[in-house]
Amino acid sequence: MSVRGGERDGTALPGRAGGTLLVVGLAVAVVLALGLGLVARHDRQRLDAANRETALRLAGMTRLLLTERIERGLATFRAIAASGEVREALADGSRSGLLTALAPFEPELGGSLVGIGGPSGELLAWSSPLATVLLGDRLPPIGAAERTPMLARVGGDVAVLRDIPVERYGTRVGWVRGAVLAGRLFVTETSRDLRAPVAVIxxxxxxxxxxxxxxxxxxxxxxxxxxxxxxxxxLEGRSWDVGLAAVAVGRDRIVVLAGAPRADVEAAARRFALLLVAVGGASLLGVIATVGGFLAFRAQRDRLIVQRDAARRRSEGLSDRLGHLTAVVHDIKAPVAGIQLRCEALLDREPDGPVRAALERIVDTCERINHYLVNVLTAARADDGMLELARAPVLPAGLLEEVAERHEPHATRHGVRLDRQADPGLGPVQADPGLLERALGNLVVNAIEASPGGGTVTLFARRDPDGGGLVLGVRDEGPGFGAIDPAEVFSRPRAEIRDASLRSGSTGLGLHIVGRIAALHGGRAVARNLEEGGAEVVIEIPAGRSDEAR
Structure with missing residues (x-):
């Protein structure tokens, strides 16, 4: 600084202030870069930990689902071997008798195959034509899996094999060989339910x-x-955190692997890197710009962290809730299924009388409980936004026949006849066959229980004359919906809904699921009272792939 004419030169101070500002700005930039780097590293570690925990939970749920599948299959095989009709038919060497004895167990088989052989192991009857091919000569000899289940390859698929001898009056009259498919079909169903990739090892x-x-x-x-x-x-540009869990099968074991994608973790790392460069460069423009940019970044980062943590907590809460609900449903269904199988086996040997009537009531109650439990899980997935379509070609006539056959025993016990009416020429439609079967099944159950003895419940399918879509429906001869507006029955289940079409004590959960499934297909569900008596509920599915309702 120089003095001239008694005045201070004012040029040096601004220059020094500018240099100081630049140095401070560089220092702030360096400190800020280091601080943001540490924050980004810490946050990525948190995301990594959360993603790893998700993968471990998915592996645990996959193991639970596989264990349930195997236990349910083995319980069904034991019930078949204990059936009196199977023993009598084996003793008589009657193939038609064996096929008749197998029929009541078909709804419980699911992803399992069953073959019944004579004392020397020759195949006499089977649960499906596929079983005659897959339970053939390439498997271990009959009796190899008598003492404990074993793993085998059945038609290229991993299966849990079990051989159970059938005895009559102390004499071995044949064998029941069952195979629980635990490979390709299990992987497909579990990946769809968990919305995550799965592997069987x-x-x-x-x-x-x-x-x-x-x-x-x-x-x-x-x-x-x-x-x-x-x-x-x-793998094809994507990575996963995975969890692995083992399921013991006799002396063997199956290891299941489930993955949680790392796309969110890697995207968060890229976002933090870009923000670091942007904020660091902006800080070089000056202290004010640096501080302002830092404060703005910190506020935005805090909002992002809060939003992300809230979204993660909600996702973990939904996953935990569905996981707990699935476990509870399994714990209830397993003993109920055992009770039902034992009562059905007793029904085969019990003549008409009060004991048989009581057994039929027990079987009917078990079916209601199982039906309600499946509805509870479906409603939970729908309400949490986790119910998605798996479209495939669906033949309307075949769908009606499958639903009717599934509920024929229930209708017979109630003295109700099931009728099918499908317009000729109805071709396949793109829809989710499992969800449509669930929706029609709910309607059929309600209609059966609302119909008087000797009544008729009609399942029908026709082409919508207006939009060209498909109309599926169920019609009954019951008292109808009474004073309740039929449009209200598809809303969220409520305790105050009581009428003859919804059996006494029902909250309308089944019809609520029908409405959700119809909306998921881009259509709607419509209910009305019939002038001649009874009620009619239809599901309207528009032509084309209407996924906008998802």
Whole structure:
């Protein structure tokens, strides 16, 4: 600084202030860059931990679903072997008698195959034509899986094989050989239900999977109770955190692997890197711009963290709730199914009388409980936005026949006749066959229980003359909906809904699910009272793929 004419030169102060501002700005930029780098690293670690926990939960749920599938199949095989009709038919060597004895167990088989053989193992009857091919000569000899279940390849699929001898008066009259399919079909259904890729591992190799490519295997669990984590990828540009869990099958074991995508974690890392560069560059313009940019960034970052944490908590809450609900439903269904199977076996040997009537009431109550439990799970998935379509070609006439056959025993016990009416020439439509079967099943159950003895429940399918779509429906001869507006029965279940079309004590859960399934297909559900008496409920599915309602 110089002095001239008694005045201070004012040029040096601004220059010094500018240099100081630049140095301060650089220092703030460096400090800010380091701080943001640490924050980004810490936040990525939190995201990594949350994603790994999600993968471990998915693996645990996959193990639970596989264990339930195997236990349910083995229980059904034991019930078949204990059936009096099966014993009598084997003793008589009657193939038609064996097929008749197998018929009541078909709804419980699901993803299982059953064959019944004579004392020397020759195949006499089977649960489906496919079983005659798959339960053939390439499997271990009959009796190999008598003492304990074993793993085998059935038609290229992993299966849990079980051989159960059938005895009559102390003499062995034949065998029941059952195979619970635990490979390709299980992977497809579980991936759809959990909305996550799944793999089944046998003997240290991937047997079936739903990943884009066969995943490389991390270290497998050492014990049956251990759930181990790992990471696979990239597979076609994507990576997953995975969880692995083992299911014991006799002396063998199946390891299941489920993955949680790392796309969100990697996207968060890229976002933080871009923000770091942008804020660091802006800080070089000056202290004010740097501080202002830092404060703005911190506020935005805090909002993003709060929103992300809230979304994660909600996602974890939904996942935990559905997981707990699935476990509770399983714990209830397993003993109910056992009670039903034992009562049905007793019905085969019980003549008409009060005991048989009581057994029929018990079987009917078990079916109601199972039907209600499935509805509870479906409603929970729908309300949480986790119910999605799996479209496939569906033949309306075949769908009506399948639903009617499934509920024919229930209708017979109530003295109600089921009728099918499908317009000729109805071709296949693109829809979710499982959800449509669930919706029609709910309508048929309500109609059967609302109809008087000797009444008729009609399942029908026709082409919509206005829009060209498909109309599926059920008509009964009951008292109808009474004073309640039929449009209200599809709303959220409420305790005050009481009428003859919804059986006494019902909250309308089944019809609520019907409305949700119709909306998911882009259509609607409509109910009305008939002038001649009774009620009619239809599901209108528009032509084309109407996914906008999802």
């Amino acid at each position: 046998v003997d240290g190799r991937v047997a079936h999977h739903s990943f884009p490519a066969p995943p490389p295997l991390p270290p497998l669990p050492a014990t049956g109770d251990e759930v181990r984590g790992g990471r696979v990828g990239p």
